[in-house]
Every structure is written in structure tokens, then in C-alpha cells.
Amino acid sequence: MHNKSITELAAGLRAGDYSSVELTQYFLDRIQRLDGELNSFVTVCKDEALSAARAADQQLQTGEAGVLTGIPIAHKDIFCTEGIRTTCGSKMLESFISPYDATVVAKLKAAGVVNLGKTNMDEFAMGSSNETSYYGPVRNPWDTETVPGGSSGGSAACVAARLAPAATGTDTGGSIRQPAALCGITGLKPTYGRVSRYGMIAFASSLDQAGPMTTSAADAATMLQVMAGFDRRDSTSADQPVPDYSAGIADDLSGLKIGLPKEYFGEGLDASVAKSIEEAISEYRKLGAEVLEISLPNTHLAVPTYYVVAPAECSSNLSRFDGVRYGHRCEDPKDLEDLYKRSRAEGFGDEVQRRILIGTYALSAGYYDAYYLKAQRVRHLISDDFTRAFEQVDVIMGPTTPDSAFHIGEKADDPVSMYLSDIYTIAVNLAGLPGISIPVAPAAGKPVGLQIIGSYFAEARLLNVAHRLQMATDYHQAAPAGI
Amino acid sequence: MQWETVIGLEIHVQLATQSKIFSGASTAYGAAPNTQACNVDLGMPGVLPVLNQEAVRMAVKFGVAIGAQVAPRSVFARKNYFYPDLPKGYQISQMELPIVGTGALTIELENGESKVVGITRAHLEEDAGKSLHEDFHGMTGIDLNRAGTPLLEIVSEPDMRSAAEAVAYAKKIHALVRYIEICDGNMAEGSFRCDANVSVRPMGQKELGTRAELKNLNSFRFLEKAINLEVERQIDIIESGGRVVQETRLYDADRHETRSMRSKEEANDYRYFPDPDLLPVELDDAFIEEIKQTLPELPDEKRQRFESDYALSLQDAAVLTASRELADYYEAVVAAAQSDPKIAANWVLGELAAALNRDAVDISNSPVTAKLLAGLLQRIADQTISGKIAKQVFEAMWQGEGDADAVIEAKGLKQITDSSAIEKMVDEVVSNNPKQAEQYRSGKEKLFGFFVGQVMKQTRGKANPQQVNELLKKRLAQD
Numbered sequence: 006m007h008n009k010s011i012t013e014l015a016a017g018l019r020a021g022d023y024s025s026v027e028l029t030q031y032f033l034d035r036i037q038r039l040d041g042e043l044n045s046f047v048t049v050c051k052d053e054a055l056s057a058a059r060a061a062d063q064q065l066q067t068g069e070a071g072v073l074t075g076i077p078i079a080h081k082d083i084f085c086t087e088g089i090r091t092t093c094g095s096k097m098l099e100s101f102i103s104p105y106d107a108t109v110v111a112k113l114k115a116a117g118v119v120n121l122g123k124t125n126m127d128e129f130a131m132g133s134s135n136e137t138s139y140y141g142p143v144r145n146p147w148d149t150e151t152v153p154g155g156s157s158g159g160s161a162a163c164v165a166a167r168l169a170p171a172a173t174g175t176d177t178g179g180s181i182r183q184p185a186a187l188c189g190i191t192g193l194k195p196t197y198g199r200v201s202r203y204g205m206i207a208f209a210s211s212l213d214q215a216g217p218m219t220t221s222a223a224d225a226a227t228m229l230q231v232m233a234g235f236d237r238r239d240s241t242s243a244d245q246p247v248p249d250y251s252a253g254i255a256d257d258l259s260g261l262k263i264g265l266p267k268e269y270f271g272e273g274l275d276a277s278v279a280k281s282i283e284e285a286i287s288e289y290r291k292l293g294a295e296v297l298e299i300s301l302p303n304t305h306l307a308v309p310t311y312y313v314v315a316p317a318e319c320s321s322n323l324s325r326f327d328g329v330r331y332g333h334r335c336e337d338p339k340d341l342e343d344l345y346k347r348s349r350a351e352g353f354g355d356e357v358q359r360r361i362l363i364g365t366y367a368l369s370a371g372y373y374d375a376y377y378l379k380a381q382r383v384r385h386l387i388s389d390d391f392t393r394a395f396e397q398v399d400v401i402m403g404p405t406t407p408d409s410a411f412h413i414g415e416k417a418d419d420p421v422s423m424y425l426s427d428i429y430t431i432a433v434n435l436a437g438l439p440g441i442s443i444p445v446a447p448a449a450g451k452p453v454g455l456q457i458i459g460s461y462f463a464e465a466r467l468l469n470v471a472h473r474l475q476m477a478t479d480y481h482q483a484a485p486a487g488i
Numbered sequence: 489m490q491w492e493t494v495i496g497l498e499i500h501v502q503l504a505t506q507s508k509i510f511s512g513a514s515t516a517y518g519a520a521p522n523t524q525a526c527n528v529d530l531g532m533p534g535v536l537p538v539l540n541q542e543a544v545r546m547a548v549k550f551g552v553a554i555g556a557q558v559a560p561r562s563v564f565a566r567k568n569y570f571y572p573d574l575p576k577g578y579q580i581s582q583m584e585l586p587i588v589g590t591g592a593l594t595i596e597l598e599n600g601e602s603k604v605v606g607i608t609r610a611h612l613e614e615d616a617g618k619s620l621h622e623d624f625h626g627m628t629g630i631d632l633n634r635a636g637t638p639l640l641e642i643v644s645e646p647d648m649r650s651a652a653e654a655v656a657y658a659k660k661i662h663a664l665v666r667y668i669e670i671c672d673g674n675m676a677e678g679s680f681r682c683d684a685n686v687s688v689r690p691m692g693q694k695e696l697g698t699r700a701e702l703k704n705l706n707s708f709r710f711l712e713k714a715i716n717l718e719v720e721r722q723i724d725i726i727e728s729g730g731r732v733v734q735e736t737r738l739y740d741a742d743r744h745e746t747r748s749m750r751s752k753e754e755a756n757d758y759r760y761f762p763d764p765d766l767l768p769v770e771l772d773d774a775f776i777e778e779i780k781q782t783l784p785e786l787p788d789e790k791r792q793r794f795e796s797d798y799a800l801s802l803q804d805a806a807v808l809t810a811s812r813e814l815a816d817y818y819e820a821v822v823a824a825a826q827s828d829p830k831i832a833a834n835w836v837l838g839e840l841a842a843a844l845n846r847d848a849v850d851i852s853n854s855p856v857t858a859k860l861l862a863g864l865l866q867r868i869a870d871q872t873i874s875g876k877i878a879k880q881v882f883e884a885m886w887q888g889e890g891d892a893d894a895v896i897e898a899k900g901l902k903q904i905t906d907s908s909a910i911e912k913m914v915d916e917v918v919s920n921n922p923k924q925a926e927q928y929r930s931g932k933e934k935l936f937g938f939f940v941g942q943v944m945k946q947t948r949g950k951a952n953p954q955q956v957n958e959l960l961k962k963r964l965a966q967d
Contacts, residue, residue, distance in 0.1 A: 085532075085534045093533070098533070101533070103533070103534075104532065105532070107534055202536060203536050204534040207765075209764075210764035210765050239536050239538075240765065240766050241536075241764070241767065317761060320568075321566050321761070324576060324577020325575060327572075329575075329630070330530060330630075368760075369757055370757045370759075373759075
């Protein structure tokens with residue numbers, strides 16, 4: 006049952022093969038049994054899930070149900086959920102219960118989705134391995150000695166281990182695509198503005214974007230259909246109609262022009278990962294696509310640019326966690342300054358503090374022009390690279406990550422090497438483009454992700470391209486051993 | 489040495505929108521603490537600001553009213569600092585690209601001259617909440633009702649040279665924002681707040697002295713007092729060989745002193761950067777033109793019209809147009825009474841202003857409405873009552889005893905214009921005072937007033953004074 010797609014599960018619910026309560030209980034049991042080791046959930050919402058499932062069953066009976074009615078999923082713990090603890094992977098919010106639902110949560114709830122729980126993540130989404138979580142590292146179900154990637158590591162691991170048919174994630178520099186690649190699942194980061202950010206705890210506002218994490222492109226289309234759309238509560242959300250993402254998903258790919266940026270296949274790319282990617286590209290040739298080499302000359306500037314822009318925004322976004330109104334407050338503060346200093350020093354982990362410091366520095370008087378302003382200019386250059394590329398090709402392909410899953414602890418003390426694991430994903434956020442990672446042939450038994458990048462609002466195209474590979478191959482159906 | 493004072497003002501105008509600048513919560517004043525603070529105002533995790541369009545319209549209205557450049561593109565920026573009543577740890581404001589650019593305002597000085605004060609810019613921002621230090625036993629209470637209230641910060645050039653000029657400028661801005669209905673102007677409730685940048689320099693010196701920023705000036709009187717106090721303080725320091733330090737000083741009205749709040753060294757680095765949660769505000773010419781069309785007649789235009797249309801003095805016209813309500817009241821009186829505009833002005837600036845002032849009543853709540861006052865002026869014009877009796881009628885109307893006709897009727901104040909009746913009384917008075925009549929006739933003309941007084945006494949002031957004069961003269965000339 007747990008290997009079924011959302012479409013199949015929805016059909017089963019309608020056929021009366023099982024109820025939503027049974028389905029929900031089934032996944033809750035799997036979480037109970039398997040998540041002790043994986044640690045992909047921070048909070049499991051057993052009672053709320055079963056109660057939502059009962060409501061969904063009633064809807065299914067009265068025939069008012071949509072595709073997602075009664076389907077259990079998990080939310081990354083960065084999305085505010087009314088009445089349910091929302092930690093953002095931090096000690097700072099260990100006991101924070103949100104008074105409202107994020108727009109993404111509310112939309113999925115309205116579509117009848119059952120929330121199984123909140124998934125583990127790097128603290129405030131800052132990390133690429135899920136090791137910065139206050140709630141302990143998540144283990145990769147393919148090899149529990151390795152990381153699942155991050156920051157949406159819990160969502161990726163729980164979907165990979167089939168503890169939930171789908172999960173929500175967020176992506177600021179690769180946080181959906183990189184863990185999707187490392188865990189062998191499908192992860193879509195939509196165009197900036199396609200999905201509302203309201204209620205998603207902000208890391209870097211100009212880069213953050215929510216998206217679905219699923220076992221297939223078809224399921225991602227179903228999820229995105231509900232998640233996407235203009236939200237008047239988010240001024241940066243796009244007031245553009247949402248197309249039917251499933252309608253053209255199986256369209257033929259003949260004549261599709263695929264660009265391979267030479268910068269994505271150079272130094273630093275693991276040879277076995279490169280081989281898996283080349284195999285996938287060959288599949289696309291067989292499907293009728295034309296493959297061209299292209300250049301994104303400013304690729305090397307993406308990581309340094311990101312590590313100015315993202316920390317700068319985060320240093321300001323995280324100021325609200327001050328111990329005054331909610332969240333962690335230190336014991337017996339002796340004055341206001343002490344309250345701020347200790348509450349924040351105790352509530353935030355090392356990586357978060359590191360980024361707040363970098364960002365504060367970058368925005369300081371005398372440094373602003375040299376860092377933040379310059380980074381914004383470089384961001385335009387990076388964006389222009391893509392604009393030019395999309396004059397030649399329909400989609401851009403390459404590896405999602407330079408390597409497959411690394412060992413827990415391997416990069417924990419080397420932030421720069423950790424930052425480089427997002428080298429292929431970060432530019433996409435800086436440009437605000439959509440990107441999807443789908444599993445291709447594993448390398449030495451470990452999952453490898455192919456990243457497909459599209460032009461603005463080309464999510465339907467990306468899902469189509471991804472789905473055609475999943476029709477032709479069964480990489481996406483592979484599950485970790487013992488699952 | 490001769491010293492010159494240099495003053496620039498930063499005025500925070502609370503915009504009269506229904507809801508906050510970035511949330512849907514109400515801006516109404518005086519609600520129970522934290523009852524008008526929604527998730528956005530509380531800075532809950534994940535919330536986002538959405539710009540209130542009405543606040544933009546109001547800012548633009550101010551811009552076109554002072555003939556400033558309204559920016560086709562302005563950008564909100566975050567001003568980062570920690571304070572318990574600042575929920576997000578940053579204030580959303582505008583830094584590099586404010587919505588209103590350079591403009592100017594003409595002020596009238598006491599000596600009858602006028603002066604142009606430059607306005608550097610005006611920008612939109614959100615207000616912070618309030619920290620309450622009393623009644624919490626060593627703790628601080630935070631009220632976030634005010635957090636997110638829209639403000640327009642109007643920054644002047646350092647063009648003012650005295651406290652009086654600063655007050656004239658502040659009053660002019662105050663009148664203007666109320667005219668164009670973007671602010672209720674209530675200084676006690678903090679809807680209109682002034683900060684003054686004050687420095688002194690030797691007369692004739694070009695470069696500016698070191699300035700102090702004065703805060704907490706919540707009335708025009710305090711503004712004037714605080715500036716004068718600060719000027720004295722700075723001159724004292726310099727004359728005794730010291731140096732003025734750049735700092736922020738808080739005015740204490742009770743002690744009549746200013747105290748240092750923080751020096752330049754302690755000042756925050758606000759780390760301004762464009763707020764990524766908000767799009768730049770882009771305004772096209774059509775939008776700005778549309779708002780220009782909604783502008784009412786502005787104070788200066790109105791004053792000039794009053795001078796020419798109603799033949800009023802500059803002084804009277806200036807006072808009558810200082811507030812839109814007063815000007816509207818005046819024009820309503822003139823229109824309804826069809827009376828002499830000059831007499832109407834005398835009444836509005838005289839009896840009415842005195843009564844309003846005496847009972848501390850706002851003109852919008854005046855018990856004597858424009859219609860009532862017009863009714864009274866008509867009765868003067870048609871000689872039903874004399875100007876003197878009218879004051880009595882006005883007082884009764886002020887006390888709510890009805891309109892002019894009702895009061896005149898009830899109190900029997902109708903003027904006696906019946907010549908034969910007056911003639912009879914004149915006869916009586918003259919006959920009963922033969923001695924005085926004799927003296928008058930022998931040249932003691934001062935006594936004429938005595939006879940007028942006697943007739944008026946008999947008629948309790950109701951006799952038409954002109955008729956009394958005429959008939960008395962005639963009667964006394966006889967014999």
C-alpha cells in the first residue's frame with residue numbers, strides 16, 4: 006500500500022478499498038515502527054490526523070471529495086499549523102504553538118488532506134544535511150549512516166521511506182531539490198511567487214519558496230495544483246492563473262531542446278554521479294529531445310552571492326525571535342540586553358548564529374555597498390545567464406548535487422564544503438526560476454538526482470519532462486531496502 | 489557674540505486610515521491593550537506585510553499639496569533594531585527612495601512677512617507599539633495596538649531661524665494635513681508629533697553647528713519652549729568654552745528641561761536594506777493626477793480668496809483659514825445669512841471664537857452652528873435686534889435655548905422700531921429731566937448720551953438706536 010501513488014491511493018479511497026482513517030492509521034503505524042531510527046518527524050499528530058481522516062471519509066461518502074481528500078501527507082516544520090507545535094527545527098520554538106495556519110497548510114487542509122505530522126529540518130532551514138536541527142539529525146533511509154540532505158531532510162526521508170505519500174518542503178538554496186536527490190524522490194521548487202510564503206517561517210524572503218516532495222512527478226503535479234496560486238497575504242506571490250499541471254504531463258517530448266551547462270559538469274562533480282546523469286540524458290535523447298551544450302558563465306558566483314544575500318535577509322528575519330512575545334526566553338534576565346543576548350544565544354544553534362553574524366556584518370554601515378549591494382548586482386548577472394540560455398533551449402539539465410549522500414558528521418565542521426553541496430541549486434533561487442529534482446540511476450547504491458530547470462512559471466513543462474522519464478524508466482519507484 | 493539658531497523639523501503625521509499600514513487591524517485610538525494587534529502586528533513567525541493602498545494615496549496627497557515630486561518608484565526598507573515594542577526587530581520604513589521628494593511650504597511670520605521652508609522628503613513608515621513602565625512592578629508592559637499604524641514622516645530643511653518660525657511651520661503642516669484630511673491632527677493622542685533638530689552658529693558663519701535632536705514635543709507650546717531652552721543651553725556651553733555633542737535629548741515639560749537620551753556613539757547602526765517582503769511602490773502619472781484632482785482648496789489659496797472675495801484683512805483671512813472647519817463654518821455663515829462678510833468675520837472671530845475658547849469646545853461641536861449664527865446675523869441686518877442685544881441672544885443660543893428667533897421671542901428682545909412709541913418715550917424722558925435738557929441746550933452736548941441711556945433703560949435696550957438718536961435730537965432741538 007505504501008508504494009502507491011497519490012492517484013492510486015485516491016482511487017482506492019473512492020473504490021472503498023480502505024477508508025481514510027485506515028489509510029492514515031496505516032501510515033501512522035509505519036511512522037511508529039520506522040521513524041525511531043530515521044527521526045524524520047519532530048511532531049506526529051496522531052489525534053488530529055485521525056480526526057481529519059474521519060471528516061475526509063464523510064466527504065468521500067457524500068461525494069464532495071477532491072483528488073487529495075483523505076490522503077495523508079506531512080508538513081515540513083517550517084509551516085505554521087494552527088494549534089500544532091511549529092518548531093522550525095529550533096530550540097527557540099520548542100514550545101511554540103502557532104495561532105494560525107500557513108496558506109499552504111490551509112489550502113491543503115481545504116482540499117481534504119490529512120496532516121500526519123511535522124517533519125524534521127535544519128534549524129530555520131539553514132543547512133544541507135539536517136544536522137543543524139535541534140531535534141537531532143535525520144537519517145537517510147537508503148543508508149542510515151548518511152545524511153538525507155537538507156534543509157527539508159525530514160520531508161525527503163519520510164517520503165523516501167514511504168512514511169507518508171507526500172510532504173511539503175521549502176527551498177531557499179536547494180532545500181527541496183538537494184534532499185530529494187539524496188533520498189531518491191521527486192522534489193519541485195516552483196518559480197518564486199508561485200506558492201504563497203504566508204505562514205512559512207522566513208529564512209531569506211527573496212529566495213524562499215515552498216513546493217511538493219513526492220515519489221513521482223505526477224504526484225508533484227497533484228500537490229502543486231493545490232499549493233500554487235496568488236495569495237493577497239503575500240505581496241510577492243504572483244497574481245497569475247494556475248494552469249492544470251496534470252493535463253499535459255504525458256505530452257510527447259520530441260523536439261524538446263535540453264541545455265547542459267558546461268559549468269555543471271566540471272571540477273567537483275563526482276564521476277559516478279556524472280555517469281548517472283549522462284544515462285538519464287541518453288534516455289531523453291531516446292524520447293526525442295535534442296541536447297545542446299550551453300554556458301552559464303556566472304555559475305561560480307552563485308554560492309558567494311547567496312552567502313551574502315541569504316544571511317543578510319535572515320539576520321533581519323530572525324530578529325523577531327527575541328524572547329519577548331513567544332519562543333525561548335532565558336531564565337531570570339537581569340535587564341533587557343541580557344534578555345536578548347541569552348535568549349538568542351540559548352535558543353539558536355551554531356549555524357543559525359553564524360549566518361546571523363555574517364548577515365549583520367554584510368548589512369553594516371560601511372560594508373553594505375561592498376557586500377549586499379554588490380551581491381544584488383551579481384544576482385542580476387546570474388539571472389541574465391539563464392535568460393540568455395532560455396533563448397536557446399527549453400529546459401536546462403544537470404546534476405542536482407555534486408555528490409551523493411555523505412556521511413553524518415563528514416562535513417559538519419566544514420561549513421564551506423557543506424555550502425558547496427548546493428552549488429548547482431543555488432543559482433536557480435537567485436534567479437527565481439523553477440527547478441525539479443528527480444531520481445535517476447543510483448551511484449554505488451545511493452540515489453542521484455537529475456535537476457531540470459525551467460523558465461519562469463514553466464512548472465507544467467518541468468513536470469511533463471520529469472514525468473516522461475518516469476514513464477520510460479522506473480528509477481523513481483526504487484525504495485530503500487527494508488522499507 | 490551674536491548667535492544664529494538653525495532648526496529643522498521631523499514631523500510624524502499619523503495617517504487617518506481605517507486599518508494599519510501593513511495589516512487589516514484597526515487603527516482606532518484608545519482600545520484595551522493588545523486588542524488591536526493581529527498576527528502581523530505581533531510579528532508572529534511566518535506573517536507578511538501587505539501595503540495599505542489608502543496610506544499610499546494619503547502620502548501622495550500630501551506630496552501634491554506641497555508641490556513636491558511624487559516618486560514614480562519608492563521602496564520600503566527595513567530599519568533594524570531591537571526594542572520590546574518593535575515586534576519584528578525592525579521597522580518598515582523608507583530610506584533611499586521615499587514616496588515624496590523635495591517640496592516647499594510658505595509660512596507667515598509675525599512681522600507680516602512670509603518665508604519659504606524647504607521640505608527635504610516625506611516617507612511612509614509603520615509606528616512601533618508602546619512600552620509602559622508604570623504599574624508593572626519593575627516589569628514593562630507592552631501594548632502593540634499602535635504597532636503598524638501608518639505614519640508619514642515629513643522632514644524639513646534646516647531653514648528655520650527661531651522657535652517662532654519652527655512653530656509657524658509646524659502649525660502650517662498641521663493645518664495642511666487636516667485640510668487634505670490625511671490626519672486628525674490630535675497632538676495629545678500622538679497623531680501629530682514633532683522632533684526638532686537644533687543647532688546654533690555664530691551669526692554669519694556658513695557651516696552648521698553640531699545639532700541636538702529634541703524629542704517628545706507634543707504641543708506647539710512645548711515645541712517653542714524646548715527649542716528656546718536648547719538654544720540657551722547650547723550657547724551657554726559654547727560661551728563657556730565647551731563643545732556641543734551630537735545627541736538625542738528628551739524634553740520634560742514638567743521640569744522644563746531637556747535630558748540626554750543617547751549620544752551619537754550609542755546610536756544604532758540600523759542596517760537599512762530594501763524589504764524583500766514588499767514590492768516597490770510604482771505610481772504612474774495618471775494616478776498622481778487623479779489624486780491631485782481630489783485635493784481641496786488649500787489654506788494659502790483659500791486665504792487669498794477670502795481676502796479678495798470677502799474683502800477681509802490678511803490677518804482675518806489667515807485666522808479664518810487656519811483650519812478647514814473654521815473656514816467652512818465661516819463660509820456657511822456668509823452664504824446662509826447673505827450678510828456683510830466683514831460682520832460675519834467679526835462674529836466668527838469674536839463672539840464665537842471666544843465662546844469656543846472659553847468652554848474648550850471644538851468648532852465641529854459648536855452649539856451655535858453656522859446656520860444658527862447666520863439666523864442671528866439676519867436679525868441684526870433686518871434690524872429686529874441691535875448688535876448689542878445680539879450678543880445676549882448669542883449667549884442664549886450657546887446655552888441651547890433655540891435659534892435667534894426663538895430666543896428673541898421668548899425673551900421679548902425684539903427691537904422697537906415704531907417711531908410713535910419711541911417718540912412717546914423720548915418725550916417722557918426729556919420732560920422728566922428738564923434740568924439736563926436745559927444744560928444740553930446751553931451747549932453741554934455730552935449729555936446726549938445720558939438721554940440715549942435713559943430711553944434705552946426704559947426699553948431694556950430694545951429701541952432702535954438710530955431712531956432713538958434721531959428722535960432725541962429732534963425733540964431736544966425743540967423748545
